[in-house]
Amino acid sequence: MSPDTEDGIVVDRSTNTLHISRTYTAQVERVWWAWTDAEAITRWWGPRGWAATVHEMDVRPGGRWRFEIAPADGSAAPVRSIATYTTVVDRRELAYDDVFADAAWRPDGTDTFPTSVTFTSTGTGCVVSVAASFPDGQALRRAVELQMADGYAEALDRLGGLLDGPSTNEGETSVSELSTVTSADGTTIAYRKTGSGPAIIVISNVAEDHTGVAGVAEALSRDFTVISFDRRGRGASSDPQPYDPAREIEDIAALIEVAGGSAALTSGSGGCGLTLDAASALGDRVTGLYLYEPPFIVDGSRSPAPADYVEHQKALVAAGKRSEAVEYFMTEMIGVPAEYIPAMKQDPSWEAMVKYAHTYAYDGQIMRGLQDGRPLPTDRWSIKAPIAVAVGENGEAFIRVGAQALAAILPNVTVLTLADQDHSAFWMAPEPVADQARTFLLG
Template sequence: MHIVKSKDGTKIAYEKIGNGPAVILVAPAVADHTDAVLLAERLSMYFTVYNYDRRGRGKSTDSTTYAVEREVEDIEAIIQEAGGKVHLFGSSSGAVLALEATSKLGNKVNKLFLFEPPFIINDGRVPVSADYVQHLNKLILAEKRSDAVEYFMTEAIGIPAEYLEPMKADPSWEFMKSMAHKLAYDGLVMSDTQSGKPLPTDRWNVDIPTLVMTGENSEPFLHDGARAIADLLQYGEHRILSGQDHSVVMMAPDVMSTVIKEFFIQK
């Protein structure tokens, strides 16, 4: 993997594959670049793809204190490596980070693709607790990594508690435990956008073409949030991806790459 230094000295690791316009893939919670390897391979037929480990994950290092602004600077550092102008794709909480980066980096982003930003803007789903990040940090400090993943799954994802035991038997649970100490980062990225209140009208300044997409089979609250952010953005558009759900990046990379390609290439 390649390494670029962010503004604060943090080393950000990334894979670079393909040729063509630059695309950066921004990972969601409990994920590193490996989750999007197949998607990156499909996209590399049309783009130069930068698939990176967010700070504190995979081969990237971390700083002693966290701020969302530092993650924006990480993306900016990769943009500079890519020639100063890119398309951004983010899924789930990674979509919200991509949105934040686009808002702050202005004309360094050509187009923005958001897949299922997990906003909770009404009573369509139980909101995330106001002390969510604080409770996660307490669990991590107490070395209760599995409990932290459980809390993330039930509180942020909304998975019923009775589904957790079978999930723990899957090897992916150990991987999520290894990244549990970064769950609070995504909680801070989401900020108060999972409170059940309407999205703030003045938080994001994005004036480029932005596609917000949800899977047809995804929960209604994800569709509500996607429509809301698309309506707020100057050139936002919401579309539904037939037959898919929140897992499409990993489970159907061919489908996901096709719609990404069409959006980023179209005039």
């Protein structure tokens, strides 16, 4: 951390606010990571001698950050807090309302402490400014007596030690490898560009960022210039509200410009709905599509999606029941037997899905009308580019029915079978998927 005469603590009694600032030599992207990555923040949050545990970190307006801090030597009980984000401006500002919580994560009924954190690039580093507000002068005096400002300052000193160290964190490394593009509405979209040849954009599925499709992206990069990206609300991309599926098409349009003005599109499972919508909206800029097992439900061969699926998912996430949102998706949409859920929760992938639980409602909006047990709409898509719809040989029957239904309403659709594979192939068997996509798109 570099010295700066403005660094320090200011107690503003006229507004009952504590101001703490620090200047770092790290760039704003790295500092933002340290504030918004659940693993990273545990490495510096809290005063010296205290350890932090993060139980939830959903960095978006309305999302919650639940954490506890406790002395490393066990000399005092943990202090639990729930911070609800009110403002998230990518790499510029975080604001949240902080309340203390009991052991059951219920607010303890004491005051709410609005806090804002701004990140200002200096060209050679970044200034972090924290403003913690208190309801009245008495609460401010109590905070000063409890040395809350000193604890904040010590935490920011610890942050300096993290930022000055090597970039060895896996999550940070993946972010540092990403570039960004600004979508039409000002949203920052993070992407990774690899390989060479004709361009293809890999569109991820619900509840995953670009790392979820890393295998197929790498396999395709031998013959294509591949762009994989964090869809809005995921990874290093922003998530302005309210969510609108049309903005995701604008994100893909911006990535096509990065690719040089035209690109093929590919996706698996639930991402296929967005892929078709984008191809229809973007016309000649899309050169071809490879879709793996779009989960269309067009007849009675499988139970349709619940009519209130989107609204129910929104309600669960709004109530902080993110794990329940994943469980609802698994049981009601995927059809996983309830007795399998406890074992699934023990796998690390469950927490990754919990992190992106809000995206179930996002993709649910995109897939409306495609999973309700009725024929596909004939007026939703107009696509002239060649389309491959691949079905795993070992996949479910309703998937093949949906593939044939798509071929019946669009020209230039070829239904393919991928031997010896099931619905998981887009992620678990990227090589045969990429081989089939390559053969179809390149001829």
